Amino acid sequence: MNDSPLSAAVERFLRYLGVERQLSPITLLNYRRQLDAIMTLAGESGVASWQQCDAAVIRSWAVRSRRKGLGPASLALRLSALRSFFDWLVSQGELSANPAKAVSAPKAPRHLPKNIDVDDVNRLLDIDLNDPLAVRDRAMLEVMYGAGLRLSELVNLDLRHLSLESGEVWVMGKGSKERRLPIGRSAVQWVEHWLDLRGLFGAEDDALFLSKLGKRISTRNVQKRFAEWGIKQGLNSHVNPHKLRHSFATHMLESSGDLRGVQELLGHANLSTTQIYTHLDFQHLASVYDAAHPRAKRGK
Structure with missing residues (x-):
């Protein structure tokens, strides 16, 4: 040839x-x-x-x-x-x-995002707090899971973006769209703990979350710390910021069924982006159905 x-x-x-x-x-x-x-x-x-x-x-x-x-x-x-x-x-x-x-290729199957179940999230957040950096990490985990933030939104939080009185944060999402989000009582408490210790790492940077060098914490550092906590806390699945965001969305949808509300919280421009979580929820419902419904029990 x-x-x-x-x-x-x-x-x-x-x-x-x-x-x-x-x-x-x-x-x-x-x-x-x-x-x-x-x-x-x-x-x-x-x-x-x-x-x-x-x-x-x-x-x-x-x-x-x-x-x-x-x-x-x-x-x-x-x-x-x-x-x-x-x-x-x-x-x-x-x-x-x-x-x-x-001629176009057949569409590749859409891989559904993996999430951490509620029990594992609770185990992840049960962090030993003898170390100020552990308090910071607990606060970051609480805020990310409490509000479903993107990693970039978490690291870009400044002190001025925070209202502990109302339990809210302001984030700048994709397309320079600002969102005002509740973060939950637990996240507020741990941010307060962190703010009590934040001065140990310097006070010149406006960032809410600082590295041990007193600078705004980097995305890579957050990824590394979250993965390490997942291992320390004995979780079977790899922990990363995106998985926490997926977990927030899945758990919110399972509890509320409010797809448009979850869309607003996540900052998705299109509802179709949020709808992937309906597939996750359906998988959960389908497994419950298969286990419980008399007509779903094969060979019996």
Whole structure:
């Protein structure tokens, strides 16, 4: 196949990507792998030149790739490489149109977010408080779980964004949209504990949560500390800020059933983003149904 019209065009395309586009060696290798696989499919289907390709041929390649065990994400990558290659052939005047543009990969299954159950959240928050940094971490965990904040929203909290009297915080979310959120009685108590100790780490920075060096705590530091507490408290699942936000949303929806209220609390611009939590809630209800309903008990 090295001297075939198919491979000759591919080699010219790869030279173009390396010399003119200056893509990295790893990217070039990925293109080569995908296009080599496509040339194998072309050979198996009797295609001898790229001009013979139409949407039907490419769809048949996609079907054969799936039958060979290629997953949706990998198939999307293969079709993307093919579209780029055909775009280049069109630019070279070797094709009149790109036949791969009409072919799309099947959608990859949507991975539902994992959450921490309520008992594990309670165990996570039951932190030994002999260390001022542990008090800070407890306050951060309480605020994040209490208000369902994004990690960026948590680290960007300033003292002025806090109203302990009303139990609220103001956060600037995506799209510079401000939200005013309740954080709950427990979070208020632990923030008060932290504020009593915050002066030990300096008072020059306006940030609510400081590192041990007296600067605004970084997102990486928060991620590291949360993961460490998950291990120390014996949780089976990895603890990270995003998982706490998911847990907040899931627990709120399970208790209230108020999808629009949860949308407002999370700061989602579109309800469709929040609706993923209805799938989580349905999974919970489905498992309860399967365990309890007489007609769901198979073979009995």
